[in-house]
Amino acid sequence: xxxxxxxxxxxxxxxxxxxxxxxxxxxxxxxxxxxxxxxxxxxxxxxxxxxxxxxxxxxxxxxxxxxxxxxxxxxxxxxxxxxxxxxxxxxxxxxxxxxxxxxxxxxxxxxxxxxxxxxxxxxxxxxxxxxxxxxxxxxxxxxxxxxxxxxxxxxxxxxxxxxxxxxxxxxxxxxxxxxxxxxxxxxxxxxxxxxxxxx
Numbered sequence: 001x002x003x004x005x006x007x008x009x010x011x012x013x014x015x016x017x018x019x020x021x022x023x024x025x026x027x028x029x030x031x032x033x034x035x036x037x038x039x040x041x042x043x044x045x046x047x048x049x050x051x052x053x054x055x056x057x058x059x060x061x062x063x064x065x066x067x068x069x070x071x072x073x074x075x076x077x078x079x080x081x082x083x084x085x086x087x088x089x090x091x092x093x094x095x096x097x098x099x100x101x102x103x104x105x106x107x108x109x110x111x112x113x114x115x116x117x118x119x120x121x122x123x124x125x126x127x128x129x130x131x132x133x134x135x136x137x138x139x140x141x142x143x144x145x146x147x148x149x150x151x152x153x154x155x156x157x158x159x160x161x162x163x164x165x166x167x168x169x170x171x172x173x174x175x176x177x178x179x180x181x182x183x184x185x186x187x188x189x190x191x192x193x194x195x196x197x198x199x
Contacts, residue, residue, distance in 0.1 A: 037065070038073050038147065039139035044104040049090025053165040057154035058130075060084040060097050061119060066111075066133060066146035069119035073147065077101045086151055088165040093132060095151070103149065105134045111146065113166035115159060119150040128152060130162050 063078040065071040072079045080100040087094050093110070095103040111134055115127035130151045138144040153159050 037142070038075050038078070038145045039136050039142040040076055041078070041136065042104055042106060042109075044094060044102055045091055047091065048094065052088040052090065052169065053161055054087030055085040055096070056087070056158045056162060058084050058086045058095075058158075059152040059154075060095055060100070060103070061129060061150035061152055063103070063147050063149045064119060066148050069116070069131075069148065069150075078103065078147075078149075084151070086153070086162065088162070088169060090169075092169070093166060095149070105132065105149070107169050109134045109136065110166060110170035111135055112170055113163045115163065116150070119148070124152060127159075128156075130159050130166075132166055 060080075060082050062081060063073045065073065077100050080097075082100045083098040085096045087096075090107065092104055092106040095105075097103065110132070113130060113132045116129045116131045117123060117125045117127060119129060119131065130153060132149045132151070134147055134149065136145045136147055151162070153162060
């Protein structure tokens with residue numbers, strides 16, 4: 001059955017609006033649910049100290065609950081995928097995101113770093129993601145949480161550099177209870193030309 005063009009366009013517009021509403025509703029529910037599990041992240045300090053690595057071009061994939069890379073954190077914008085620039089300083093790891101709030105992980109919150117093939121619906125294979133493990137202290141209302149943040153560096157040769165810098169910076173914070181071990185996979189990658197990769 002052939003529908004008149006205005007009717008067909010109207011149907012597609014309605015379907016598109018419904019799909020967008022479902023997506024936005026799902027994101028809102030995820031944010032509300034994880035807001036009770038994850039405290040607000042710390043602000044970026046005025047002084048970051050000496051630059052150790054970066055800035056490196058990357059894609060911020062997501063932040064999840066530690067050890068469960070399907071449990072994406074929607075609260076505080078931590079689940080928003082975006083282009084980013086990642087740098088490691090004496091004060092911590094700074095992820096400057098495009099179109100989303102920056103993410104700062106203090107040095108004393110770091111638990112380690114490693115490589116993984118994917119997380120939170122983003123699979124790149126062959127240990128293509130850098131995963132940084134960190135501890136978010138309680139803000140007085142929400143209990144402390146252990147998190148994993150996934151980053152896809154634009155150049156493959158930057159992965160080992162980033163993992164190595166984070167591992168060297170990591171200092172265990174005062175014991176606040178049991179923690180999930182941070183990823184500790186081998187950061188070494190085969191030598192390859194630093195060509196841009198698909199994001």
